[in-house]
Each structure stands twice: as structure tokens, then as C-alpha cells.
Amino acid sequence: MSMRFKLAFIGFGVVGQGLTEILLEKKDMLAEKYDFHYVVVAVSDIMKGSVYDENGLNMGEILSLVKADKKLDEYPSGMKDMDSLATIKDTNADTIIEVTFTDVKTGEPALTHIKAALNAGKNVVSTNKGPVVKQVMDLLKLAEKNNVFYGFEGVVLAGTPVLNLAEYTLAGNKITGFKGILNGTTNYILTRMEEGMSYDDALKKAQELGYAEADPTGDVEGLDALGKVVILSNVVLGKNIGWKDVERKGIAGITIEDVEQAKAEGMRWKLIGSAEIQKDGSLKAKVWPQKLPLSDPLAGVNEAINALTFDTDELGPVTVVGPGAGRRETGFSLLIDLLNMNRKLSE
């Protein structure tokens, strides 16, 4: 007998809405092909309000309300005004989808939400990076202790399933290192510079397209990529490192002359996040602009696309290339986690 999961959304911005669209459109397929059954019982968002019905909400209607900029209070039935923690603790939800707007440095409020959910014996899937960077091993232990699932596939390359790949698809290999293009914004800027655009113009273009924030520091100084190096080092390589253990240099110092010279040498600049287990067992981790020969698979990855190469003992380097951002792509990462959870919990 398969389970029917009772889901609650904590936070309901673009990522949560993206997942909701996918869940609605693919409901029949998910049931037939993956034996995955669900009902959404609660949505709680600090701006949009909250609604809870233990028998399930009509998520088409919820989406319509939100897209019309209305509050969830206008939903015709159910309990209103439950805040995030009440929704996590005091509803019949068994699985919390944590997609709040969260400070990546402190990890809050996601960290508090995730701990509360795991302590309450509820599964968690979340796209928030902060909690994973700060204390992934503690959270995984807490999940194990409570016999529940904690999934966070989306924190590295959005819906491009790199954590899943390392765990399942490369099973049986020993993974000893990785290197990758882990930030789409900087890769977009470097691609435009290859075509002759200046750094400043390329950055402006990235901001126009919504790839870069008004303050682009997190991307161009390599902080976003650094967080992903920390996550991959801890989750995939089994280390226990923090922000300060990664050497970092961004792309702001790269000039159009640097790019032209690399081109003349048959090379291409990329911002590479990497980590490698050394012979003495220590880890060398960094985020640094590198000139790659065009024969490197990562050199051919352009625009806002991301890529990650795992060094494996049996297969040598194995690379995956895919999107690293996007509303629906990030929403989809949560579905990867939900299907993974369904598989594990029905074992």
C-alpha cells in the first residue's frame, strides 16, 4: 500500500509556485509512473497569509489567488492565520516544503523551520542554501534520528540533479573531487565578454535579464559558488568544512584583454569552483577564475548554464551539464526530492 503524502508549503514565492504547477500538471503521471500520491494541506507565507485544511486544498485556486495578488485569506474555507511554526507543528502535514525567503549567511528563518519540522517527525524538502551550508551534517543526523527525510537537491544546480547523480547514478564509485561552473550569472558575463563586450556592459546586461541582483557581489565575487563548494565538499566528499576553508577570487578583475589573450591561446576563462581530497586526506577547495583549454568539457559550457565534473575512481571524470537556476527548474528540484523520499520511505 503506497503512502499519500500530506504536504505543507512554508513560503510560497516563485519556487513554491513553480513546484505547485508541476505537481498539478503531472499529478496523474506521478501516481502512475512513480506511485507518488499527495495532497497539499497547508500554505503559509509571511506576505501572502496562510490557509490550512486537513482534507486538502484546491491548489489551482490557491495559485489563482496568488497570481491575482490576493491574500490566502480569500480562500473560501480552511483555517487562516497560522504562522510558519504553527503550520509546521500543529497541522496534519507530514512533509514540509521549506521555500521561504532566507538569508544565506544566517540560514534564517529556514534553519529554524527545518529543525522544527525534523524534530516534529516531519519530512523536509527545501531549496534554501543557508541551512545546508551552515550545518548539513547536523540536519541529516536529526532527520535520521527522527526517521524522516531531508532533501535539498536544489541548493547546488537547481533542478540539474547533481546530488542525486552522486548518490545514485555514480553509486559504487569513490568520488575524490569535483570542479564545476557553479554560478550562471558569472558564466553569462564571461560568455558576453568572449563576444567582445566589456565586463561592465556584460554585468549590466545580466542585471537587465534578471540573472544578477542590483548588488551583484554575491555572484561576481564568487560567494554563491563558494557556498556550493562547501555543500558539495560536505555532502559528496564527506568532509566538514565551512566558508573560511575555501580560497576565493571572483571575476571582477578579468578584463576584455585577458579574455582576448586567452582566446588567442585557444583557452577560455571560466569561474571554477573545485575541491580535491589530497593524499594526506585534507581538502583543497577553491573558487577561482581559470583559463581552460577548449578541449575541457567545461570550456564548452556557455551562457547561464552550469556544469559539474566529478572525479571518480572507476570512471575517471564524469560531467553533467544543465540549468543552474530558474523558477520552474528550481521548483522541479523539489519534485526530485519528493520522488526520492517516496522511494526511500517505501523501501
Add this chain to the structure above:
Amino acid sequence: MSMRFKLAFIGFGVVGQGLTEILLEKKDMLAEKYDFHYVVVAVSDIMKGSVYDENGLNMGEILSLVKADKKLDEYPSGMKDMDSLATIKDTNADTIIEVTFTDVKTGEPALTHIKAALNAGKNVVSTNKGPVVKQVMDLLKLAEKNNVFYGFEGVVLAGTPVLNLAEYTLAGNKITGFKGILNGTTNYILTRMEEGMSYDDALKKAQELGYAEADPTGDVEGLDALGKVVILSNVVLGKNIGWKDVERKGIAGITIEDVEQAKAEGMRWKLIGSAEIQKDGSLKAKVWPQKLPLSDPLAGVNEAINALTFDTDELGPVTVVGPGAGRRETGFSLLIDLLNMNRKLSE
């Protein structure tokens, strides 16, 4: 309580020996990390002889015998002289590792072995392409009917786990097409031609390195890649096509002038195997040399490396790059299948 699989090797050439090395070296890790437990009870090879011991063979000793070019009859105990079919049917093995030397066109003798094993209620893992190209859907149905597992990860890109990726890691996506560099020999030849070598010299070099056979037709005329297009179309896209449904052109007609001209245009020749579901539901499948812009992730895949891009509805194109051949890499593909089997059968 986890199972302890009883394995029998049918065929014991380089691929079977490669897997054996991995199984021996990783025995403890496989038990601890993946709860995978095994014993090898039989090895039967048409040239090397056969040996069966229901309590298990010392595979280190078997490897030593074979590497010293001795017959399996010299193994100090066990039953000798059981042929392939007797080993499949009349031993206590529950899982058959089918790695015989097989004609890719007829699929024999692997096809007969696989059917016999599935009909006897035994799991099968095999790197033989022929049976998969010829009748994969029938074999999968037969496995399902007998409640056993049939795995063949190695038939497309050796140990680069493309079938596993499509089934697990991209779960939840609809895959509508693929394109890839599916043959390492031709990619090696094209890479040398990029450097100015003639087709004939590059082919000779590939033969020296053991990438190409004395008769290179299967590789350079695109027949090997075609078989993989058939397999991916049927297994991943859910179609039911055969050899004749794929348009084909090899690389023998590509001259150094063609390569130079492409280079001047910022392009690169690759032999691409592809299939795409059309709007009317039909399939357009082909193997054809294509000039790719250097911005295409497949253009950056050089030497004997393979790559495959899946077109997905949620993530757009997702590409995996890895080895497509090799003794140990192909042996490793069987371990991927065995771990997959272990996961499925313990669910």
C-alpha cells in the same frame, strides 16, 4: 534482512574479469554503504572451461588462473564441465552475469542465455548490446513476468550511467529526444583530424591504440552508434524501432579540408546519434556527421570520450559526459546494474 546474491558468470573475458576485480576490491564498501552482499558460485566460459561450487568460489584464485592462461579445471574443487545453459539452469545461482562474446547482429549466444535465465526465474545483468537492440521490450516483459531483474546499463556508454540517469536522476521529466557522441573511436579520429592528421593516419592510430578493430566498419560507418540510438529510442523514449528505422552516414567521407573549413567557421565535426519525438508522435532517428558550433556542449567533448544530451520538459537539455568504453569501465557498468537490482529487490 538483506539478501546475499549468488552470482554466476557466463563468459569470463576482460569485462567479467574487470567486474571481478571491482567486486573483490570493494567487497566491504559494497556491504557497508549499499547493503550489497554476494558470493560467486559459478564461472562458465567457452574457452576457459567452467567451475561450480554451490558454497562459493575463491574469485582471487579464479582470476589468478585465468591471468596465467590456465583452464578453470585447475581450480582445486567444485564441479567442472558444466556448459553455459547448465550453469544457468542447474546451479543455485540466482543472478546471471552474461558477458559472453556475442554477435551484435544476431544477439547470440547472449540472447539464448538471457532468455533461459529469465525463464528460470534468475536475474540477469549483461553488457551485450545485441539482445537489447533486437528485443529489449520482450526481455523486459519476460523479466517482469518472472519477477526478476534484467539490467544492461553498459550497452550504451559502458560505465557512464546514462540509462540510470534517465530512469532515476531525471525522474519526473518527460524526455522527448536525445543527441550524443555515442562512439569513442570516431570521436578519437575526428579529434586527431582537428589537429591536422589525415583520416587514414588517424584511423591507423586508433587501431594501434586498440580503439578500432582491424575491420573498422562498425565504428566508422556509424553502425555501433546506430545500435545505441535504437536502444535509447526504445528504452528511454518508449518507442519500438529497429536498425532500419535509423538514417545513417559514417565519417569515412570527411576530409581534412572539411575539418579545416569547419574550424575557420568556429565549428567542429562530430558524429552525432540522435532521435526526437515529432509532433505527430513519430520518431526521427539518425546517425550523421554534424558541424556543431563550439558553444554546443557536445563540441567540447574530444578524444575517445562519449556524451549524451537528453531533451527534457522541465530542465531543457541535460548532458552527461564520460567514458564510453574500457575494460574496467564496462565491468563497472555491471556493478551499477547489481546495485540497482539490490535496491529494487529489497524495496
